[in-house]
Amino acid sequence: MNYPEPITRLIEAFRRLPGVGPRSAARMTWHVLNGSYDDAVEMARAVVGVHKNITRCTACGNYTDTASNPCPICADPERDAATICVVESAEDVLALERAGGYRGVYHVLGGTFNPASGKGAAAIRSGELVQRAKNGPVNEIIIATNPSIEGEATALYLAEILEPLGLQITRPAHGIPMGADLEFLDGDTIARAMSARRRMENK
Amino acid sequence: MNYPEPITRLIEAFRRLPGVGPRSAARMTWHVLNGSYDDAVEMARAVVGVHKNITRCTACGNYTDTASNPCPICADPERDAATICVVESAEDVLALERAGGYRGVYHVLGGTFNPASGKGAAAIRSGELVQRAKNGPVNEIIIATNPSIEGEATALYLAEILEPLGLQITRPAHGIPMGADLEFLDGDTIARAMSARRRMENK
Numbered sequence: 001m002n003y004p005e006p007i008t009r010l011i012e013a014f015r016r017l018p019g020v021g022p023r024s025a026a027r028m029t030w031h032v033l034n035g036s037y038d039d040a041v042e043m044a045r046a047v048v049g050v051h052k053n054i055t056r057c058t059a060c061g062n063y064t065d066t067a068s069n070p071c072p073i074c075a076d077p078e079r080d081a082a083t084i085c086v087v088e089s090a091e092d093v094l095a096l097e098r099a100g101g102y103r104g105v106y107h108v109l110g111g112t113f114n115p116a117s118g119k120g121a122a123a124i125r126s127g128e129l130v131q132r133a134k135n136g137p138v139n140e141i142i143i144a145t146n147p148s149i150e151g152e153a154t155a156l157y158l159a160e161i162l163e164p165l166g167l168q169i170t171r172p173a174h175g176i177p178m179g180a181d182l183e184f185l186d187g188d189t190i191a192r193a194m195s196a197r198r199r200m201e202n203k
Numbered sequence: 204m205n206y207p208e209p210i211t212r213l214i215e216a217f218r219r220l221p222g223v224g225p226r227s228a229a230r231m232t233w234h235v236l237n238g239s240y241d242d243a244v245e246m247a248r249a250v251v252g253v254h255k256n257i258t259r260c261t262a263c264g265n266y267t268d269t270a271s272n273p274c275p276i277c278a279d280p281e282r283d284a285a286t287i288c289v290v291e292s293a294e295d296v297l298a299l300e301r302a303g304g305y306r307g308v309y310h311v312l313g314g315t316f317n318p319a320s321g322k323g324a325a326a327i328r329s330g331e332l333v334q335r336a337k338n339g340p341v342n343e344i345i346i347a348t349n350p351s352i353e354g355e356a357t358a359l360y361l362a363e364i365l366e367p368l369g370l371q372i373t374r375p376a377h378g379i380p381m382g383a384d385l386e387f388l389d390g391d392t393i394a395r396a397m398s399a400r401r402r403m404e405n406k
Contacts, residue, residue: 003297004268006256010249016242017231028220029253030294033266037254039219044247046213050232051240053209063236065207091233094206 007033059132061108061125063090073097073105080104085142086129086158088112088151092144104142107132112150113157126158133165140168147174147192210236262335264311264328266293276300276308283307288345289332289361291315291354295347307345310335315353316360329361336368343371350377350395 003011007029014025032040057064057071064071073079073093083104087093093106109124121127133141143158145151159169175193176185206214210232217228235243260267260274267274276282276296286307290296296309312327324330336344346361348354362372378396379388 004257004266004271006249006252006268007266010253013246013249016234016238016246018234019227019230024222026294027222030292031219031221032250033253033257035219040250040254043216043219044250046209046216047235047243047247047250048240049209050213050236051243054207054236063207063210065209068207089233091229 056108060106061090061110061128062093062106078103082137082139083142084129084132084138084140085144087144088146088154092146096144104140107141109145109154112145112148113154114150121157121161124154126161129158130161130165133162133167138167140170142170142172144172259311263309264293264313264331265296265309281306285340285342286345287332287335287341287343288347290347291349291357295349299347307343310344312348312357315348315351316357317353324360324364327357329364332361333364333368336365336370341370343373345373345375347375 002008010029010032011022011025014020014028015022017025020028032043053066054063055066055069056062057069057074059070059074062071062073068075074081080103084107085096085102085104086107086109087096088109088111090108093108096102096106107125107129109126109129111119111124113119113121113124113126129141132138141158141162143155145154145158155171162169173196174189175196176182176189182190205211213232213235214225214228217223217231218225220228223231235246256269257266258269258272259265260272260277262273262277265274265276271278277284283306287310288299288305288307289310289312290299291312291314293311296311299305299309310328310332312329312332314322314327316322316324316327316329332344335341344361344365346358348357348361358374365372376399377392378399379385379392385393
């Protein structure tokens with residue numbers, strides 16, 4: 001027996017979500033079906049709402065409410081606009097904000113530099129970054145792209161195009177994560193942490 | 204930093220789905236946000252669609268397209284309407300249909316008999332079941348509620364109210380599932396399988 005068409009349609013819509021297999025999609029569909037009509041309408045509105053009511057901050061490229069553009073971070077006078085942290089995605093901004101401690105602003109690339117697959121300089125908003133560095137008084141640009149092959153390539157590319165501006169260009173330290181167990185850590189991380197070892201400070 | 208309100212709203216809507224934690228809900232939300240507007244509209248329509256276009260079959264209580272009521276199983280002249288398999292939910296119908304082999308019809312209770320928590324005889328459509336058994340020519344009623352405490356209690360209750368009709372009332376066999384490894388099977392299942400052991404047939 002096949003599911004009735006409206007059920008199949010919702011299962012397929014849920015299956016397109018990341019990490020959702022056929023069984024989870026079916027369970028979610030039953031949940032919606034067994035739930036109230038009002039809950040279904042609320043979910044539908046929320047799904048469309050993120051497209052209607054969310055936009056990219058014109059300054060940093062992070063997601064923001066259409067009513068707050070530039071975004072709350074760029075608009076915050078307490079944040080240091082002379083320090084720009086460059087990240088691949090809006091999700092990375094959230095991870096950094098959750099971690100706390102950083103008081104500068106951001107620049108969201110929206111991907112990694114990979115001309116071979118059509119992700120050229122324009123696609124990653126690198127021109128906008130150079131422009132921001134030229135316009136505002138900027139002291140430091142922290143290139144916090146991921147420590148992957150693409151992220152490293154992007155960091156190198158950005159460092160190259162920013163170099164003529166004579167700013168301080170940094171990259172977050174890479175090494176052994178807090179709370180990690182050496183035994184279960186990948187070799188790349190260990191090797192990198194070892195070669196970047198630092199002298200212990202006297203207490 | 205908090206998420207912009209439209210994002211929080213969608214994360215919360217996804218979190219209400221079964222098996223979706225805060226991280227999965229956020230990932231799903233980014234997926235919708237990074238996807239096309241058309242995909243979001245399609246998902247929204249599908250979510251509302253299961254409420255608008257799906258109804259309960261007036262005969263068996265299974266979910267069906269509003270355009271096909273009674274449902275395709277009840278309407279199928281090839282199915283044996285004199286054999287009714289009673290299940291807790293529409294999901295169980297699908298599991299049985301996937302397994303194949305059963306050619307009778309169904310009766311979906313929509314829950315288990317549990318008067319203490321307000322799930323009385325009316326809530327589980329037991330009156331409708333008795334009515335069907337009285338009306339149609341019915342030979343056998345298979346009570347396929349789950350082998351849980353509630354499912355067993357429901358089976359006993361149904362057997363009691365159906366008893367005066369003098370029909371054949373059966374329950375699927377419980378025991379060791381095919382392909383299972385005794386070593387990893389729960390004790391209840393093993394004990395039940397042992398006490399319900401059957402003589403091997405000569406080949």
